[in-house]
Amino acid sequence: MINIPSYARWFVRLAGISGASAVALGAYGAHVFYRREYPEELKQVYETANRYHFLHTLALLGVPLCKHPKLAGTLIVTGTAIFCGTCYYYALTGSKNVRQYTPYGGMLLIIGWLSMIL
Structure with a gap:
């Protein structure tokens, strides 16, 4: 069995919240946003x-398995936000x-992924 610190389990809970909000925002996009007359660029x-x-x-689910879950999780959560x-x-x-x-968020995501290999 893998020994996962209790603080690292919070990232799994955050993944649950993030996943639920991603589904809700995806549904909003499909059923409300895309049906309106918005420029194609905004839809993309x-x-x-x-x-x-x-x-x-999904990446957050792997954070507790990292050697430095606080670092990786914080970078991925912040970058995603x-x-x-x-x-x-x-x-x-x-x-x-x-x-x-936006590019700062992207850089944090890249660094978050790289922190998973430390």
Whole structure:
């Protein structure tokens, strides 16, 4: 049996919350957002946000198995929130005022994945 520290199990709980919100936002996109007359670019940004939201939710499930779960989990949670959050915001509002932060979220996701190999 794998000995997983109790603090690392919180990332599994966060994955549950993140997964549920990704499904809810995906359903909103499919049933409300995509049916409206939005520019195609905004629909693609929304799809990208939702796809990355799901993928990094799954990554959180592997965090407790890492040697440094606090580091990897924190980077992935923060990167997902910044990257996906700014993409969702832009797609839903058309406002570009937070788009400047999207690359920082992406960099945190890359570093989070790399931290899993430490």
